[in-house]
Amino acid sequence: MTVTDSIAKTLDARNLSCPLPIVKTALAIKELASGQLIEVLATDPGSTKDFAAWATTTGHALVESSVDGKVFRYVLRKK
């Protein structure tokens, strides 16, 4: 399933290495209101586990974790 509706913000974290995708997402999600969605694009293969772990730690909901070719897409709902 691809979540497309009501994405409040997109963060392009492609070609960035650990820990930048997570750190930049943490900074970006601060700007959102509770319940809003953020989409993150990344190419770091380690990011799949990182985003799952980060969502568990912080309590933001990871509503999508998918991959298209070499690009990973994460959609998170701010807690």
Next chain:
Amino acid sequence: MTATLTRPELPTALVEGLDDPVVEGSVKPKELVIVAESGDLERTWATTILASTAAAGEMKVSIFFTFWGLFALVRPEVRITGTNWMQKMLAMMNRPGIDHAKLSKLNFVGMGPWMMKKLAKQYGVAEPRELLEMAQALGVRLIPCQMSMDMMGISADQLIDGVEPAVGAAAALELMTNADASLFI
């Protein structure tokens, strides 16, 4: 015969908060303290990566900068720190500022760090300065060591914005003993 039973005195820290309402879903955030003792590039990198990632994971993070680690907090435009010739000599031989950190091994008069930073750029790895700025934006506390500042003749106005007032070893130890994890880097 009567015995008087008195309620034992509880330390205030224990009594306080006993009647506080429990907020649903609230958990005490984990706390990380890093003692940044080294000014070496690779260690400064490790410190800033861990601090920014921990803060991104909503941990409370404090970094205590001491000895050579303190040089990472010196403003980029400050070339020489110190008031006497020895302090100035030290700053001349070891330029302060996070962008001027040297590698502990394979420094080769700056060739090593230059190559490392070139590779970092190529592979999308943020430099320590960038990571430190993001860490600050995520609420990481930067705390300089008073003794190191005195000994190396560094004044508070020579440090980057957002740095907290300098503290001593006892205050740093208090932070560490209350934290869930402390690292000496």
